[in-house]
Amino acid sequence: MTIARFAAALIALSLFAAAPAAKAADVICYNCPPQWADWASMLKAIKTDLGYDIPFDNKNSGQALSQLLAEKSNPVADIGYFGVNFGMKAKAQGVTQPYKPQHWNEVPAGLKDADGEWTAIHSGTLGLFVNVDALGGKPVPACWKDLLKPDYKGMVGYLDPPSAAVGYVGAVAVNLALGGSDADFSPAIGFFKALHGNDAIVPKQTSYARVVSGEIPILFDYDFNAYRAKYTEKGKFAFVIPCEGSVVFPYVVSLTKGAPNAEKAKKVIDYLLSDKGQAIWTNAYLRPARPIELPEAVKSKFLPDADYARAKSVDWAKMEAGQKAFTDRYLAEVR
Template sequence: MKTVRFVLALLAPLLIAPWQSAKAADVICYNCPPEWADWASMLKAIKADLNYDIPHDNKNSGQALAQILAEKSNPVGDIGYFGVTFGMKAKAQDALEPYKPAKWEQVPTGLKDADGSWTTIHSGTLGLFVNKDALGGKPVPACWKDLLKPDYKGMVGYLDPSSAAVGYVGAVAINLALGGSEANFDPAIGFFKNLRKNDPIVPKQTSYARVVSGELPILLDYDFNAYRAK
């Protein structure tokens, strides 16, 4: 049975190397949206250096994992990019093929699978990605609890924690900041229940363009997306 190679990334995503037998336009990547982590430039560089055409794919981590598992007996994808926890789940279900890329040994032990089933390729710091021009004169939120203020009703967004890795990381970050732990997720659950009163926007895919356009003024996101917008 052909399994799939995947490389994951820290609190963001993982990646997997394509099969050596892959031909141009035949390399399939799950979850490499052009608006996320500068995938657009990366895919252009891969085309220039290796002559591989890799189509954009707008899945999130959960959707990528679901497709990998659905295709487990007859894999279609060559590359997967998703949050580390999703890589762990995929390995637990024997859906990945071990692969150790160049300089794999330089990746810290805690940021890769010992057998090479997944390897982190980058990390990000979670925070608030804010379009100040779209706040209508309101101050930039200074802490998580500020997002609960009525002033920000309809202006706050976060990706679905049950499906998107960045959404899950956001929930964990808020939980820890409010005094929670791995064994106690009540602070985060309470926070998101209260946030519902502010009509948050909860997309499943990356919403970089929506923040830049002002449609979504405040988004829980990684710093690398905010820096790119700045």
């Protein structure tokens, strides 16, 4: 090597060594995706008000729990965000720790773990998120059973029930609406068999963009995603609470056991339940966990109360207990 080349190499090495490292995240939250529940706006507000960087994370509830279990001996995440059934599983499998955030006492008893290992931050109502333009002139379906008609062949999607919380919530909603119970999932199994015969689409990940693009014209999803599309996207979108009925489902956060940044994570969880944090959720068409009235400007964009009367609160502890039996049947008989 010539002296000139050696000198150039030294300069390059010194520049590399002096280059600033990428800024590390202040808090890691598993399953905080920007296109779901408008986590994008929430994490931006946390950065503004608390100064913490929290990267987007596109896992679903099941994937987040699987990752927490894989890292149990060397935790990476500080916070887990789950559908309540997966929050219960996370506690049972020892990857969460107790934390009762500010305003914890204002969260109704059914929306929090008595020990503080999970606490609801908001809820959504399960129904049909419809890209009306993508229906090609067909009517917007009004009922679960409408989806089995040949008109909607290849048009209906639902997230994979064994993997995603919203997938299992959809199964519970259909099952109860069609006469099943937490001990009898036969109506849901029969429905999904028939839906697969109508070429159902079954993604594993959040599929908001696929509905907006028209790739999935009808998706089992929550009201907050459908309203977001209706009021912010180009095109015509609708939300339907099926005529047979549906369910309301809470989403929860947990402080992970052995969280590397536990003190910062606690402040983030406090923020999610603060007045400002709860207001941000309402702006994203979510029902806050604390008993806060929706602003009139937001409520006016929801379906009428008469429609929401068809959506019931259920005992999610019982539904969580029955999830394995449903999943086993679903895998054996449907998928």
